[in-house]
Amino acid sequence: MKRNILSILGLVLLLNLSTLNVNCAEIVYPKSNNVTIDSPRTFFIGSVNPDNKLTINGEPVEIHPSGGFWHTVNLSVGENIFKIDNGKESKTYTITRNNSNSNPNKTQLTEKKYNKPITIVTNENNIPLRSTPVDFGINRLQHLQKGILFRAIGEYGDFYKVQLARDDYAWITKSSMKELQNIDLKPVKIDSFTYEETPDKRIFKLKLSQKTPYVLYDNNGLDLTVYNVDSCPFNKYEIHINPIVKLFGFNSYYKSDNELVIEVNNAPVIDKNCPLKDIKITLDAGHGGSEYGAISPLGNKEKDINLAIAKKLQTKLQEAGAIVYMTRDDDSEVSLSDRVKKSNDNNSQIFLSIHNNALPDSLADRKATGTETYYFYPQSRELAKTLLNTITTDLELKNNGAKQQSFAVIRNTNSLAVLLELGYIINPEDNAKLMDECFQDKAAESIKHGLENYLNGIQ
Incomplete structure (x- = not known):
């Protein structure tokens, strides 16, 4: 009898605890x-x-x-x-x-001009050359390799101010540079300029007397400016590379100490009846492993929803004839550089990173909902806009625009590259949709539809 009473009391306690949790x-x-x-x-x-x-x-x-x-x-x-x-x-x-305006030790930065220029050299790869002394945003002019010499004429905070040509200046972080003593930077000479073509790309090679700064800018084709060049107006060598049909990705690097290589990808020939056939696409499911991404009101992790949609999209794209690579196909943690490397190593033509959105505390008063896309290079703007317009129309979601932003995975890829924020996972209404498998399948179908719309429009 005592045992039965204890069992009943235990059951009541368990029910009360269960109710409390609910x-x-x-x-x-x-x-x-x-x-x-x-x-x-x-x-x-x-x-x-x-x-x-x-x-x-x-x-x-x-x-x-x-x-x-x-x-x-x-x-x-x-x-x-x-x-x-x-x-x-x-x-x-x-x-x-905290009172962010009450720091008595905060000092006002001012630009310091050197009495005499100093010679500095990049001491690692992938160093951003910037238009302003701010370590953030889309002010990146070019990413440069190790061993490129600059003339520094001043500094501001953590940045050197460098003179590229007679009237051209830029900024580069001090931590990425090494000062060279007793070296006077002289203009470089151009030894030769050659061109070759393969079925997939055009290749331009510029032989120089030594590595020198350059900027390759996407401008309805590519504008190449090589700085500190002897016997050129204002010490800069400039050419424009016309697109054939449309830009579809590019890459630039120094192959040796003195050979600058520019590779320009050819646009694919599209079969209007099967536009995705043989198109190489890398799908990047954002976050993974210990990197959860945003957490929804219901406790869903962004990384899981990103992967679920990416895998559904992978199947649909493969059924449509595309060649698909995944930066991850399970709950693994993949670095940003490895995501980019996967795409570049496979010569992907399109890179699509799938995410779901959140907001910082400062924007907490905005009841954000809907979809947005991001691109870095102008060559990817049209793809970002087409994907966005297709998805928001198909799924009846708010269109928040296609925006330029400096995210690493879309900045360092050699292909067209777009980052998609399908919905605001922190919004309860968007959360309810995103965790629904039927909606995920419709979203994958709509992304595929957007890619088809873009490809059918390039020729």
């Missing part, structure tokens, strides 16, 4: 109940039993039918206390906002 609000952001956030606002993202009511400091929280919620709160400088209450129990969060 009623309890699960908060996925902020990530702990005591955090510091340097922003005038933030949000609480999480889930609750949709039949329950929820308040945060007495304000009602809008709950999606799925149970997900996203609630914005303002932060005062100092300690902010938030009480989350579902009517049966409550949780308390403490969020501290």
Whole structure:
């Protein structure tokens, strides 16, 4: 009898605990109940039993039918206390906002001009040459290899100011450079300029007396400017490479100490009845492994949704005749450089990175939803726009525009490259769609449709 009573009591306790878990609000952001956030606002993202009511400091929280919620709160400088209450129990969060304007040690940077130029050299590969002394954004003029000499005429913060030609200047990070003593930088000489063509690309080779800075710019074709060149106007050698039909990716590098190589990919010949046939496409499912990406109100990890859509798309593209490479096909962690390398090593013609979006705390008051695409080089703008317009029309999603941005995976690839943010995973409505397998399949079909639309329009 005693054993039966104990069993019944245990069952009642288990049921009560189960009920408590159902009623309890699960908060996925902020990530702990005591955090510091340097922003005038933030949000609480999480889930609750949709039949329950929820308040945060007495304000009602809008709950999606799925149970997900996203609630914005303002932060005062100092300690902010938030009480989350579902009517049966409550949780308390403490969020501290620092005064970002009260740093007495902050010094105003000014540009320093050298009395005499110094010679510096790149000490590693993939060094960005920038138009402004800011280590962020689309101010990258070119990525350069190790061993390229510059004339530095000044500095600003962590950057050298370099003189490229008589009237041309740029910026490069000090940490990526080595100062050379007692070396006077002299103009280089052009020994020869040659051209060859293969079935896949055109190759331009410029033999120089030594490595020198250059910029290759996508401008309805390619504008090549080689700097510090002897016997050229303003010490720069300039040519324009016309596209054949349309630019479809390019690459530039020094093959040896003195040979600059420019490779320009030919646009594929498209079969209008089967536009994806034999097109090489690399699909990049964003994040993976310990890199979760954004977390949804319902606790879904962005990395898993990205991969699910990418695998469905892989199948559809292969059925349509495309040659598909995956940067990952399981829950593995892949570096940004390895994602790029996979695409470049396979001579992909299109690189598509699949993601789902989130927002920083500072934009927490925006109820963001919908789709956007990103490109870095202008050659990929039309692909980004076509994909975006097709997807938002097919799936009836908000069109947030095709935008230029300096993401590593679309900046360092040698092909057309686009990063897709299909939806805002932190938005409960978008979250409910993105976790639905039927929607994922429709999304994959729509992405395929967008690729077909683009390819059919290039000739």
